[in-house]
Amino acid sequence: MPSLNAIVSGAALMERLLDAVAAIGKAAIAVARQCGRITLFAAEGVSQIVRPPFYPRMVGRSLAEIGYFSLPVVALTAIFTGMVLALQSATGLARFSAETQIASLVVLSVTRELGPVLAGLMVAGRAGAAMAAELGTMRVTDQIDALTTLSTNPMKYLVAPRLLAGAIALPLLVVVADILGVLGGYIIATLRLGFNGHVYLENTLNFVQTQDVVSGLVKAAVFGFLVALMGCYNGYNSKGGAQGVGSATTAAVVSASVLILAFDYVLTEIFFVR
Amino acid sequence: MSDAAVAAVPKLRIRGLRKGFGAKQVLDGIDLDVPAGTSLVVIGGSGSGKSVLIKCVLGLIEPDAGTIELDGRNLLAMDREGRERAVATMGMLFQNGALFDSLPVWENVAFGLLARHRVGRREARGRADAVLAQVGLAPSVGDLWPAELSGGMQKRVALARAIAAAPDLLFFDEPTTGLDPIMGAVIDGLIVDVVKRLGSTAIAITHDMASAMRIADSVAMLHKGRIVWQGAPDTLMTSGNAIVDQFTHGRREGPITMELRR
Ligand SMILES: Nc1ncnc2c1ncn2[C@@H]1O[C@H](COP(=O)(O)OP(=O)(O)OP(=O)(O)O)[C@@H](O)[C@H]1O
Ligand SMILES: [Mg+2]
Numbered sequence: 001m002p003s004l005n006a007i008v009s010g011a012a013l014m015e016r017l018l019d020a021v022a023a024i025g026k027a028a029i030a031v032a033r034q035c036g037r038i039t040l041f042a043a044e045g046v047s048q049i050v051r052p053p054f055y056p057r058m059v060g061r062s063l064a065e066i067g068y069f070s071l072p073v074v075a076l077t078a079i080f081t082g083m084v085l086a087l088q089s090a091t092g093l094a095r096f097s098a099e100t101q102i103a104s105l106v107v108l109s110v111t112r113e114l115g116p117v118l119a120g121l122m123v124a125g126r127a128g129a130a131m132a133a134e135l136g137t138m139r140v141t142d143q144i145d146a147l148t149t150l151s152t153n154p155m156k157y158l159v160a161p162r163l164l165a166g167a168i169a170l171p172l173l174v175v176v177a178d179i180l181g182v183l184g185g186y187i188i189a190t191l192r193l194g195f196n197g198h199v200y201l202e203n204t205l206n207f208v209q210t211q212d213v214v215s216g217l218v219k220a221a222v223f224g225f226l227v228a229l230m231g232c233y234n235g236y237n238s239k240g241g242a243q244g245v246g247s248a249t250t251a252a253v254v255s256a257s258v259l260i261l262a263f264d265y266v267l268t269e270i271f272f273v274r
Numbered sequence: 275m276s277d278a279a280v281a282a283v284p285k286l287r288i289r290g291l292r293k294g295f296g297a298k299q300v301l302d303g304i305d306l307d308v309p310a311g312t313s314l315v316v317i318g319g320s321g322s323g324k325s326v327l328i329k330c331v332l333g334l335i336e337p338d339a340g341t342i343e344l345d346g347r348n349l350l351a352m353d354r355e356g357r358e359r360a361v362a363t364m365g366m367l368f369q370n371g372a373l374f375d376s377l378p379v380w381e382n383v384a385f386g387l388l389a390r391h392r393v394g395r396r397e398a399r400g401r402a403d404a405v406l407a408q409v410g411l412a413p414s415v416g417d418l419w420p421a422e423l424s425g426g427m428q429k430r431v432a433l434a435r436a437i438a439a440a441p442d443l444l445f446f447d448e449p450t451t452g453l454d455p456i457m458g459a460v461i462d463g464l465i466v467d468v469v470k471r472l473g474s475t476a477i478a479i480t481h482d483m484a485s486a487m488r489i490a491d492s493v494a495m496l497h498k499g500r501i502v503w504q505g506a507p508d509t510l511m512t513s514g515n516a517i518v519d520q521f522t523h524g525r526r527e528g529p530i531t532m533e534l535r536r
Contacts, residue, residue: 134376137375138374141370141372142368142369142370142372143372143373143374143375145329145332145334145368145372146366146368146372146373146374147374148332148333148334148361149332149334149361149364149365149366150385150386150389150390150435150439151358151361151362151386151389151390152385152389
């Protein structure tokens with residue numbers, strides 16, 4: 001027969017186990033609830049894009065902020081990425097005596113993957129953070145409430161233009177990134193590895209297919225939307241003064257970055273695995 | 275309906291309004307009538323829920339229970355559109371100004387006009403300059419950014435923005451806090467002026483007894499989530515109500531105890 005002590009400690013152990021299960025359950029519910037809120041927020045924001053009145057000025061401002069002002073950082077990222085790819089693949093492919101494949105490797109990696117993903121991450125750090133900080137400040141200083149009292153729907157005035165601009169601006173940036181990425185590879189291949197420039201470009205153009213570029217641009221549109229969504233959602237719902245705005249900014253960048261990588265996987269499955 | 279019956283419907287009638295945040299009951303059954311064309315001043319300690327009260331009327335905070343009637347129609351029972359239309363007849367001066375810092379001053383002032391009446395930008399600019407003049411600011415101020423203004427100027431711009439669309443019901447959340455006494459008196463004068471000229475109804479929150487005396491037709495004291503006293507401003511200092519008495523005389527000892535920690 002088990003002693004009283006053993007029964008008691010068994011019950012205590014059971015309780016602790018149940019506590020752990022409960023904690024996991026609570027966290028899961030919290031995550032699900034958060035996802036639900038973000039989805040509702042996104043749906044409301046998108047529905048406001050298509051319903052008048054429209055705010056073309058706000059869209060233009062957001063396009064400049066997300067797209068134009070991100071150009072330098074995205075350009076630098078793309079060109080160095082192309083250079084590194086060429087250099088790395090040169091040493092790697094040499095083991096299979098397949099150095100001629102450098103051009104195709106660079107152009108595929110850049111258009112399909114690295115262009116959209118790296119541009120998305122850069123824009124998340126720049127524009128996503130700025131959006132969260134701006135909307136967060138507007139929230140904690142009552143500016144968002146003030147919009148409502150002035151007959152202006154803040155979801156329509158603040159959020160919808162940013163979502164739209166995000167989905168437009170990032171593909172445009174990625175076009176630039178694709179070109180500069182290939183250029184980076186070209187520079188290394190010709191100046192450093194001694195390839196013939198004409199042949200390199202020919203290899204690039206012969207190998208790349210429309211689908212590679214298009215899939216990258218679709219990815220970019222999704223990533224741009226996600227960056228704007230996380231920036232707006234976190235900023236719009238921030239509370240508690242300067243500190244609240246700070247954590248909203250961090251949350252916007254981190255969540256957008258994670259979502260970009262997660263959606264990148266999902267979209268790649270959809271595009272290339274059939 | 276006879277004229278007398280119309281006159282009897284107050285501009286704003288609040289009944290049993292309750293709002294809690296978590297465990298804290300901020301508003302605990304507010305009953306309040308504001309007759310059309312009058313100014314009510316709400317006083318009460320810091321954190322007593324004055325701002326929450328007017329945010330409930332403006333639809334910025336959803337109350338837990340109660341009714342808020344504007345011209346006899348319950349705002350809380352309206353659909354979204356009806357409520358938006360009702361809020362469009364209101365103007366609000368926020369406690370901290372809440373000026374849009376990404377827009378120049380004149381666009382702040384004309385924001386409601388641009389949003390509501392679809393006036394052109396050139397005309398809106400003219401109207402903004404006119405309203406700025408009403409609060410004693412030169413048209414050149416219209417080209418500045420909110421961050422370039424002093425606190426007193428920001429309050430005046432915020433006042434201009436609140437009154438620009440000539441609202442029927444005006445809210446002023448601590449319009450004179452943080453201003454020097456002279457500027458405070460100037461703002462009070464502007465508020466009285468504007469309310470009279472527009473024929474609007476006004477609800478103002480203030481901690482400043484002198485200001486309350488200048489603005490109010492009636493004063494209400496908010497304490498522990500309820501209106502504990504209401505009366506004419508000249509009876510404020512001699513109300514005989516222990517809570518009002520402690521508040522107006524700024525005594526440390528009395529029925530109001532500041533909770534330093536919650
Ligand atoms: N959005 C909110 N979420 C949680 N609590 C809130 C919120 N808004 C107000 N409160 C709480 O409600 C209480 C009343 O706040 P309110 O801003 O109405 O005070 P007040 O009377 O305007 O004070 P003051 O004179 O200092 O402006 C405070 O304790 C505040 O913490
Ligand atoms: Mg307040």
